[in-house]
């Protein structure tokens with residue numbers, strides 16, 4: 001594993017009892033990459049993410065993050081489909097609590113700056129049940145970004161949101177994630193190509209790498225509409241879509 005590798009999976013297989021959910025998979029993710037995992041329902045995307053987070057141990061093979069086996073709850077920010085916030089705390093209080101748990105000190109000004117980055121400064125003092133679902137998910141992303149983790153793991157974070165909010169949060173994430181290594185799980189081919197600097201399509205169970213594609217599109221100096229309007233964007237989306245569909249039909 002090179003020192004620049006944020007994640008390395010070597011010959012990883014994961015079984016739940018008799019069911020082989022994943023593998024074997026070899027995957028090396030260099031620092032700063034935005035990797036998106038796509039594939040049919042049940043192909044093992046979340047299992048791979050949980051292995052990287054250290055919530056599961058591989059049945060065979062090895063998983064390393066920053067050169068060591070991952071420790072659950074350490075070294076990675078996590079964002080799930082549901083925001084999982086503390087309802088008795090304000091928006092700012094949720095961020096401050098995450099920082100406290102991580103043993104990180106931050107001033108009120110630091111928290112406010114972060115909330116401004118994700119467009120939440122107007123609601124910083126509200127309780128989380130007093131804001132919309134999209135705003136709650138923004139709090140979850142801000143909370144994951146607040147903690148000084150080099151790795152951000154996101155499991156279908158926008159799946160429960162309406163299309164407009166989803167698009168806005170995709171744009172936000174594309175901007176704010178620039179300095180992190182990200183692994184993002186989604187069913188959406190469009191979302192994968194929009195967000196990723198690399199897209200991996202998994203086969204149906206057991207999840208194996210069916211396609212590993214660099215997404216060589218500009219990441220700055222372009223609006224989301226301009227990006228989606230590029231012929232290269234359409235070509236990549238078609239390639240990823242075809243891989244997902246062909247793999248889904250195999251088991252249909």
Ligand SMILES: Nc1ncnc2c1ncn2[C@@H]1O[C@H](COP(=O)(O)OP(=O)(O)OP(=O)(O)O)[C@@H](O)[C@H]1O
Pocket residue numbers: 016019021039040041042043044045046047048205
């Ligand atoms: N805790 C568990 N115990 C037993 N089987 C499990 C467990 N978690 C997942 N599985 C099985 O492992 C396979 C992979 O599941 P996983 O949740 O990783 O897939 P996924 O691609 O994330 O699915 P989805 O897109 O529907 O969320 C599935 O067949 C699932 O039923």
